[in-house]
Amino acid sequence: MDASAASGDLEALLRVTSPTYVGESAPDIAFGTHETPAGPLVLAVTARGVIATTFDDEHAMYARIYREVGSFIGHDPKRLDPLRREIDAYFGGRLRTFTLPFDLRLATAFARSVLQMITSVPYGTTTTYAEVAARIGRPQALRAVANAVTENPVCLLVPCHRVVEGPGSPGAYAGGKAAKELLLNMEIA
Structure with a gap:
């Protein structure tokens, strides 16, 4: 699946499952995916930090974040791009320690x-x-x-x-x- 199809699927998922989602508004939780040499990662960022970089199914992680964290979830490249850059730098051998804060609310x-x-x-x-x-x-x-x-x-x-x-x-x-x-x-x- 190409990136535009995946993006369209995510937009459709967000419109259907998040009653407060407005495509042009900055969401409370930025959500997307990122391809890596180890496989696709689901990414999510809150005001507290990175809440997800996981190999879990995109739809299952979206539902979990919706249920446990908040419902205003959407695509926000401005907030996801720093995470994507660090992930790429890690896989490129240029980063050994991630610098972004993380949010462990999804963990017990x-x-x-x-x-x-x-x-x-x-x-x-x-x-x-x-x-x-x-x-x-x-x-x-x-x-x-x-x-x-x-x-x-x-x-x-x-x-x-x-x-x-x-x-x-x-x-x-x-x-x-x-x-x-x-x-x-x-x-x-």
């Missing part, structure tokens, strides 16, 4: 503690679910940590791909195994 309180800890994992390194669980003071919560990592709503900005099961076992990733391996290999190269 436990997941927020996990995701905040993950932000300290440096580019080109990995940690394990067990190490993350220990660092947040919940050493027995391996499954909960794995779920928080897999359900990260702000992939890349919060580098959940750097959390692995153990040596030689990358573990699950929202974008799939191939995307996780691509990201890890890109950072190690």
